[in-house]
Amino acid sequence: MTTTIAITSGKGGVGKTTIAVNLALSLALQNKETLLLDADLGMANAHILLGINPKYSLEDFVTGNLPLDKVITIIKNNLKFVSGGNAINNLLNLSDLERHKIIRSFNDLNKKPEFMLIDVGAGAESSSMTFMASADKVLVVITGEPTSFIDAYTLIKTSFLDYKISNFGIVINMALTPIQAKINFDKFHSITQKFLDVNLKYIGQIPNSQRIRNSIISRAAVVTTKNNNKETKAFSEISSKLSLIETNRTGAIKFFDN
Numbered sequence: 349m350t351t352t353i354a355i356t357s358g359k360g361g362v363g364k365t366t367i368a369v370n371l372a373l374s375l376a377l378q379n380k381e382t383l384l385l386d387a388d389l390g391m392a393n394a395h396i397l398l399g400i401n402p403k404y405s406l407e408d409f410v411t412g413n414l415p416l417d418k419v420i421t422i423i424k425n426n427l428k429f430v431s432g433g434n435a436i437n438n439l440l441n442l443s444d445l446e447r448h449k450i451i452r453s454f455n456d457l458n459k460k461p462e463f464m465l466i467d468v469g470a471g472a473e474s475s476s477m478t479f480m481a482s483a484d485k486v487l488v489v490i491t492g493e494p495t496s497f498i499d500a501y502t503l504i505k506t507s508f509l510d511y512k513i514s515n516f517g518i519v520i521n522m523a524l525t526p527i528q529a530k531i532n533f534d535k536f537h538s539i540t541q542k543f544l545d546v547n548l549k550y551i552g553q554i555p556n557s558q559r560i561r562n563s564i565i566s567r568a569a570v571v572t573t574k575n576n577n578k579e580t581k582a583f584s585e586i587s588s589k590l591s592l593i594e595t596n597r598t599g600a601i602k603f604f605d606n
């Protein structure tokens with residue numbers, strides 16, 4: 349059985365890709381077969397943080413040149429990756445039909461992963477929403493900034509009202525302290541509960557960290573086999589709480605039949 353988790357945010361630049369990549373590495377280190385899908389189509393950049401230059405991307409699949417299993421890159425033990433292509437290709441303007449073709453293709457994989465993490469583009473535009481509605485679980489990344497709060501609220505409202513997504517995990521990124529992160533979650537939770545009948549679970553925090561900032565420059569994720577720093581511990585803690593996020597039953601097509 350595969351659990352698919354969409355990692356998303358209202359506002360851009362809050363750390364979705366950082367979290368998707370490091371969480372995938374953390375799960376892989378715990379011997380969980382994991383597939384990371386970069387679904388920020390046309391703007392994909394997870395490969396940079398993975399320090400690789402994938403030969404193929406979803407574009408090769410969508411154009412019909414290659415089957416899905418041929419566009420998968422093996423990153424390391426227990427971790428595989430599907431790249432979403434870059435801005436020079438035409439994945440930015442996929443039709444609904446093409447998006448559905450992508451989603452349904454995963455069920456045909458011979459070896460299905462235990463987890464599939466999906467790095468989804470920011471905001472509530474239709475490409476992101478299709479991938480979110482098709483995932484079992486949704487993890488929303490927010491920071492303590494008011495703009496991040498407002499945009500995350502808008503994303504959750506659209507997800508709930510238009511796509512019947514009612515369960516969300518929340519991660520506070522760039523937290524000053526774990527206590528401050530929980531205070532931020534509580535604030536966001538109480539605002540949301542006033543207006544929307546949605547279920548938000550606090551999944552954890554990632555510290556505001558120079559090591560994470562440097563990781564993109566050095567093209568190497570912070571979670572590796574070698575270290576046991578506070579960032580790695582934070583990702584490991586989040587990975588152990590993913591089961592707390594309740595599964596959505598949106599009626600949308602799913603990645604895996606399970």
Ligand SMILES: Nc1ncnc2c1ncn2[C@@H]1O[C@H](COP(=O)(O)OP(=O)(O)OP(=O)(O)O)[C@@H](O)[C@H]1O
Nearest residue numbers: 360361362363364365366470522555556557560561
């Ligand atoms: N916990 C953190 N501490 C410090 N810097 C961080 C942290 N998380 C992310 N960053 C930095 O913030 C920037 C944006 O991160 P990232 O690309 O992961 O965001 P994103 O939400 O995927 O952006 P986009 O919406 O453009 O896809 C990067 O430079 C990254 O290194």
Ligand SMILES: [Mg+2]
Nearest residue numbers: 364365366388
């Ligand atoms: Mg990103």
